[in-house]
Amino acid sequence: MKIFSPASVNLTERMNDLEPSWLVSECIAGNHAAIEMLVRQYETGVFKFALSIVGNEADASEIAQETFIAALKSLKTYQEKKTFKAWLYTIALNLSRSHLRKRKIIERLKSTVSGIFRVETQKQATPEDRVIQTEKETAVWDELNKLDERHRTAIVLRYFHELSISEIAEIMSLNEGTVHSRLHTARERLKDALQSLHGE
């Protein structure tokens, strides 16, 4: 699909404000002040990004830390083909996915164990669940959690992190057409969930 992308035109310009290349060079040179500046600049974004994927603050914090550790270790391999933010978020995405895989394995093990020993486990209400206030938000939140990770991540990057299609494509290592297609599908499902709420 050929997509006109005005976002990509001024993408470099937008990201340059956030990503002074001298900062990266200084970090490679081992300037601790520069490293701290870099971490402070992106830590909230990376944390929220991880949180939006793994859904748990403690895990998100751990992933954020691991993201910076991994990034600093391989900073020399960073090439400016990707924006620094996109590169960083890609690392965070990979770490989050790996975390989810591990969690899935553990949950599967737990359910097997509880099945064997007939342990009754109750689904506990997470603090996040209590934040939801309106019926509409509940419907959207529930539907969002039913989406698979690929669609959910695209939606989160678009509507929580307010990233452009080209940025999402960079982070998720996809082409822009695929990103749009995923967003389209996910939006349709969320829209249907909202409409079914009112019996439309």
Add this chain to the structure above:
Amino acid sequence: MQITHEEARRLIQLKADNILHPANEEKLDAHIKACMECRKYSNAVKDTESVLRQTLHQQWDIRPLPLSMDAIYAKANFKTGWSLLVTTRTALLGIVFAMFAFITWQSLSAGNASYQIPSGAVPLIPTPSTQYTVTNTLQNDCKEIRYIIQDGDTLDGIARQFLVSRESILLANQLTDETLIPSRELILTICGSTPTSTLHPPTRTITPVSGTLSTTPG
């Protein structure tokens, strides 16, 4: 030019992703104005987006605690990676070298001691179970020592320990029988004895005893 409802919906979705070409935007606007169904669809998409943004921000708009830089530096081994490795290895090599040097020095000084210390200064004799004192150095590499008799000592035992004959002990001490009285001193003359067990530390007081030279051969 008119567009179909299906085409209009596709353009609405592109617009939602901010990738709609301006030329198509005009077509879409014109269609939406005229088509109530597509207007409804467009509003539903906008409503979904609005609720979605609100929900996500309510969920995750959390200001995290700042990350610990120390933990990051420690795990990333950043910058100090090479130097840390070099430092660690240098330190290890240093420790190994220091240990080697210490052991060498110890063995050298032990070797030197055996050459430098006069034969009479340190009694190179087997250590019995109790105290003795070198009292004099005699000719022909012979030494005279004082030995304090301990409980349980026998004449044969002492003779064996000091590599001397029991007769020489009896003679030197003018003893007539083999009864040994604990705490009494025994004068022993040892010639050319070689150590067979632990060396006694060279901290003994050397107190020459005059007039008690024994000529008894060992």
